């Protein structure tokens with residue numbers, strides 16, 4: 333395909349408007365359609381949209397000139413002027429739109445989490461395996477400059493053997509931020525465990541392969557349905573390393589969002605946090621790499637650009653994540669929920 337890739341976005345909330353801005357600035361993309369159940373958003377009014385990191389100016393209406401608007405995502409899926417269906421609706425709706433779009437012969441980019449549970453996730457992956465079109469999930473941390481750079485460095489052997497790794501993702505309370513407050517309904521979102529901490533569970537999988545078991549401790553204070561608002565997990569690889577992650581959205585509103593990691597290896601320690609990104613070598617040398625591409629500054633830019641590039645080149649998008657790996661992080665999170673519920677170590681069933 334030499335022309336621009338025609339993108340249709342379903343769901344114009346925090347993630348849909350973020351994708352909209354990114355596609356608009358990408359020469360590979362042309363947004364041809366959007367779908368949202370909210371009539372105001374279909375007119376470009378996004379004043380109600382609130383997000384965590386990188387939120388843009390939502391006070392100005394979006395320019396939807398030349399873009400077809402639909403109330404029903406299924407109509408967007410059947411629009412012949414859409415090559416890629418970009419699914420940005422709440423998590424409990426991912427499965428129905430992803431399966432329908434694949435069945436309709438579209439390429440599909442689906443926001444993370446892949447689905448609300450493993451059964452739905454497996455249904456999507458089974459459909460994606462049958463399709464000659466491409467499917468991927470927005471596990472943006474795999475593409476986030478500091479994470480992907482560190483993972484390459486670790487895999488190259490330059491850091492030496494892993495001793496310990498800790499990943500953190502802490503958000504203020506996001507109650508009231510989203511469409512019908514769906515994040516706070518555990519049945520719809522999976523709570524902070526599935527929605528937020530999944531990024532780090534998947535980062536653990538991305539960096540170090542499949543953990544064998546998990547030991548999690550969780551706390552529920554804000555969401556319904558017994559899902560976790562704050563979780564701390566130890567991932568067991570059976571090789572003596574200490575790998576842990578902490579995530580949650582239980583803090584008071586106004587607390588700054590934080591994502592960070594510290595990876596301690598034999599030859600160097602890599603630190604990424606709000607004060608920067610540095611590599612401290614055991615010999616005293618300190619490096620401060622700047623891995624972000626100014627044209628694609630975040631993992632969201634990178635993942636969307638990569639997927640559209642694959643569609644243009646007709647090349648399967650499996651460099652950062654494979655279809656089977658997409659299921660792994662869902663299975664790890666399920667084991668973490670069971671571990672926190674039962675207060676014991678749980679072996680992960682892959």
Ligand SMILES: NC(=O)c1ccc[n+]([C@@H]2O[C@H](COP(=O)([O-])OP(=O)(O)OC[C@H]3O[C@@H](n4cnc5c(N)ncnc54)[C@H](O)[C@@H]3O)[C@@H](O)[C@H]2O)c1
Pocket residue numbers: 342343344345346347348367368369370373381382403404405420421422423425443444445470472509510511512514527
């Ligand atoms: N990758 C990331 O870093 C990241 C960050 C935030 C959210 N997300 C994910 O993105 C997805 C969307 O989250 P969000 O924060 O944008 O939520 P949101 O509530 O801000 O937006 C959801 C949008 O979907 C619309 N909608 C609801 N039902 C619909 C339907 N049936 N058809 C069409 N539109 C419908 C709503 O009107 C709203 O505009 C979730 O799965 C979430 O987990 C990912």
